[in-house]
Amino acid sequence: MSDERPIGVFDSGIGGVTVLRALRNHLPQESFVYLGDTARLPYGTKSSATVVTYAIQAARALVRRNVKMLVVACNTASSVALGPLEAALAPLPVIGVVGPGAAAGNAACRNGHIAVIATEGTVQGGAYSRALHALRPELRISQIACTLFVALAEEGWIDGPVMEGAARRYLDPLFTDRADAPDTLVLGCTHFPALAPALGRLLGPRVSLVDSAETTALAVADALRAHGLQAGDQSRGAVRFLVSDSPGRFIRVGPVFLGETIPAEQVETLDL
Amino acid sequence: MSDERPIGVFDSGIGGVTVLRALRNHLPQESFVYLGDTARLPYGTKSSATVVTYAIQAARALVRRNVKMLVVACNTASSVALGPLEAALAPLPVIGVVGPGAAAGNAACRNGHIAVIATEGTVQGGAYSRALHALRPELRISQIACTLFVALAEEGWIDGPVMEGAARRYLDPLFTDRADAPDTLVLGCTHFPALAPALGRLLGPRVSLVDSAETTALAVADALRAHGLQAGDQSRGAVRFLVSDSPGRFIRVGPVFLGETIPAEQVETLDL
Structure with missing residues (x-):
């Protein structure tokens, strides 16, 4: 059949x-x-x-x-x-894609602190937080709406000073010089895998990037x-x-x- | 009455x-x-x-x-x-807004070369070129689709390194070290007046910024x-x-x- x-x-x-x-x-x-x-x-x-x-x-x-x-x-x-x-x-x-993405993020996260980058609507909807907490209630979750990343991916500016400047502005407060920084970044928007190489260079090998596809x-x-x-x-x-x-x-x-x-x-x- | x-x-x-x-x-x-x-x-x-x-x-x-x-x-x-x-x-x-914006741009332009920054749709529609050429057929017109400027204005990032980097990437090829650079920049999108101060600093006093409002x-x-x-x-x-x-x-x-x-x-x- x-x-x-x-x-x-x-x-x-x-x-x-x-x-x-x-x-x-x-x-x-x-x-x-x-x-x-x-x-x-x-x-x-x-x-x-x-x-x-x-x-x-x-x-x-x-x-x-x-x-x-x-x-x-x-x-x-x-x-x-x-x-x-x-x-x-x-x-x-x-x-x-949220359930599978949350499961992959949870599996990758070792230090109990996970970051989710997404659109305004996804962040406000809160589905990643709910899905992650259903899997591991004690998980610390930091969500960041990265509106500009959508336009950057569509413009093909997936690298270079503008992309890097935008990534620093969104992510530095959470990741730079902080012992308790997340060790996992969930790419919570279908546009963001295009930006993964630049994000990986910026955040270094200590941070796992998780794509829900x-x-x-x-x-x-x-x-x-x-x-x-x-x-x-x-x-x-x-x-x-x-x-x-x-x-x-x-x-x-x-x-x-x-x-x-x-x-x-x-x-x-x-x-x- | x-x-x-x-x-x-x-x-x-x-x-x-x-x-x-x-x-x-x-x-x-x-x-x-x-x-x-x-x-x-x-x-x-x-x-x-x-x-x-x-x-x-x-x-x-x-x-x-x-x-x-x-x-x-x-x-x-x-x-x-x-x-x-x-x-x-x-x-x-x-x-x-295109007719009035074109008229204001034409009035400001002294050296015969005018730049229009706008969305993809506006640039492809070609209405600014048609309106400007109807006013002054010999005008040289350079149009640039500045897609990212819309997201930058909505995000409130109207200043700082990301805005400046984006502006340089869009505008430098037309304006930097060129004797024949435009002396007028028409802001062909309602979002762009928010970016005018940063654009003015970047381009200097030789370039007039024209807003159609x-x-x-x-x-x-x-x-x-x-x-x-x-x-x-x-x-x-x-x-x-x-x-x-x-x-x-x-x-x-x-x-x-x-x-x-x-x-x-x-x-x-x-x-x-």
Whole structure:
């Protein structure tokens, strides 16, 4: 028995293709429909109520494409809209990136102090704190909203003095000359893996950087098995992209995060 | 004869209150309804087609509030949607910021070379080039999309090493050690006046910075006279704010651009 329906991957825009990339590596037999709400991005500065409304609209568009599971690649939507999405789409399995990211962060943290960098919306939603404390109640958690990192990643300024200056301004108060500094930094936004090399140089080898894309892919593999939804050998990695704005910018910026070009014929515009 | 209906001011979000501020200074007898499409901001990275759709939806919401004129405070919407807005709302007078900004830039430019900094959408729309060339066909125009400046202004990082590093990266190739550098810099985004002090220090006194808010207010005053739409003495500066996202962030960040606090009871949420 196999289920050849695609897995739906939803993101506020472009960054979520880092999660798609990990999913394709770990699950080469599956096919995917990726929906980026590029007309209304970013979600990270919007209120929870608006993010919930937009996320449910986007998820319903994926359900109409007959997906067998929803992966919420956007950290902000995972942080504030996961419960409402599960309720709206039941019994469809819904998997966010916050739970897997928190589990990976907790596993990496040795000194009991963990830092989470994310958007304003994710920090205010508090989902990382809740998920981490559910795993280890005594954990000390420092969250920092790093709004500018999103623009830096999209501009491709992932290195050099501007990126370094922004990173110092956000992170120095927590990390510099402090014996009790965190030993783990969770990258709580799909854009931030692009900045990982610069962050690693700045923070040094004592600090582990944790990206939720890999652990999310493992969680999706588990859920496919648990629900008996694994694909056979027919669709093998096929991907369709749906975007709510015209596809020009998506096709141009997406490869920075996906690591390969996005052919125009795979991208379709839809109204949300 | 006087017309007590309010003037509608439309922006993609928060930055347009710099234009509202100039309008209130120049037209103290008028009342205003300001609509910020905060749920869907920013417009500067979206395609023209999406900006046109969103701008017309927002303008219609203002027409339902019985406005006598529409001021498009957003440079991106002024650059790509002014014609469609005029067509959709005729005979309502519609005034954008690009025409007045171009006129002010042209008046300031002595050496025949002018720079325009703006969002991606405004630069690609090309409205500043068209407006400037209509005024002085031989003008040399250098446009630079300064995407990161929007995030810097919203983060309040209007000074210091990150702002300076970003400004150098965007502007040095055009301005440093070049005898033919522009002598005028048009701030083609409502967020950029917040960065003017830092830009002024970087570029020095040889370069004039031009902000379209003041000249737009003068253009609106002219249009009110021309159409016989001036208010009498009843409404005097009353302002209502409409926002498409919940008002929390607008009330918090808005005062940076407006120069005064925004009372919560003046702000209303509407669905667009």
